Amino acid sequence: MRLVAKGLRAVWRGASIGAVCVALCAGGGLAGTAQAAEAAGDGAGAAFPSAVKGWKPVGKYEIDAQSQAQGLAGVRPHHGKPYMYYAGNTSIPAPVRERGWSHIGDPDSSRGYVFDAYQGGGDATAKMFRVTTPAGDAYEYVHPLAAGEAMNNSFAAVSPDARWLVSGEWDTMNRLLVFPTPMLNAATPRTGGTLPLAATIELDRPVKDIQGCTFLDEKRLVCASDDSDAKLFPVAKPLLQIELKKALDGKTVTGHVTSLGGLPLLSACPGAPADFETEGNDYDRRTGVLRVEMIPPRDCAARATVYEFKRKR
DSSP: OOOOOOOOOEEEOSSSTTOBEEEOOTTSSOOOOSSOOSOOSSSOSOOOOOOOTTEEEEEEEEEEHHHHBTEEEEEOOTTSOOEEEEEOGGGSOHHHHHTTOOEEOBOEEETTEEEEEEEOOTTOSEEEEEEEOTTSOEEEEEEEOOTTOOSOOOBOEEOTTSSEEEEOOSSEEEEEEEEEOTTTSTTSOTTOEEOOOOEEEEEEEEEEOEEEEEEEETTEEEEEEOOOSOSSSSSSSEEEEEEESSOOOSSOEEEEEEEEEEOOOOOSSOOOGGGSEEEEEEEETTTTEEEEEEEOSGGGTTEEEEEEEEEOO
16 A cells, blocks of 8 residues: 655744644644644653652643644654654544544654554554655555454554664553564665564563553663553553563564553542553653653543653763
């Protein structure tokens, strides 16, 4: 399958990585939001209480839940200002939704390219990654489900060398999926097509409801879990670290999972952990800022919060 969309226009607001990509989504290009966040920045917002180990809270800001709260990615074009890209339920381009791709997951970006993760309905036999180039052209890479593979496509996480794309399924998992990165890995076609599974990351303990993962470096990922049960880990909504035995090379590798603690569950609206929803995350390796999205309960759910962290020294 191939889709090419040209003529993307964007408005850049601010000069930092906290700036927001405001994209004209109808008709193609980026599937991103058309509404800016109020205060994206490198720790520009107020600090907050946090139980996450090894990371200090440095800021938070609000975003629109419907158009921005499925995930986020920092984008650094070669010849443009860096910006934050957000994906949400209402940001799926109409032609993409009409072809049955009804859910968008947590995106990622590498070398100015944006990678969106799509899935269809419960009877889907494939999942899709949509790549938008720095020029605004979009191409679709469809992965037919392998035996035993769930139809869910929760996130895209591109390795630091840009060669491998990691994705996840849903519910309780003992693995993550590894694909050649569309367009940036020479093994993939340049203008869309079929995307085969390259390998898996076999985890040394199960994880549940992973909404997003992001690479800290070539051997470590941080993943945001929406698990509220506190059975696999002693806290609800854990932030997990996965340490790979070796950097990804297209072959199956093992991953050691540890919990860094529970993500903040802060809202003016009361609710149990299950009333909150963890969404995507992103790590900027240049600024050292880790961002995680959280949707609050009930009457407050129209606005999501992005929590920002930096490593403790």
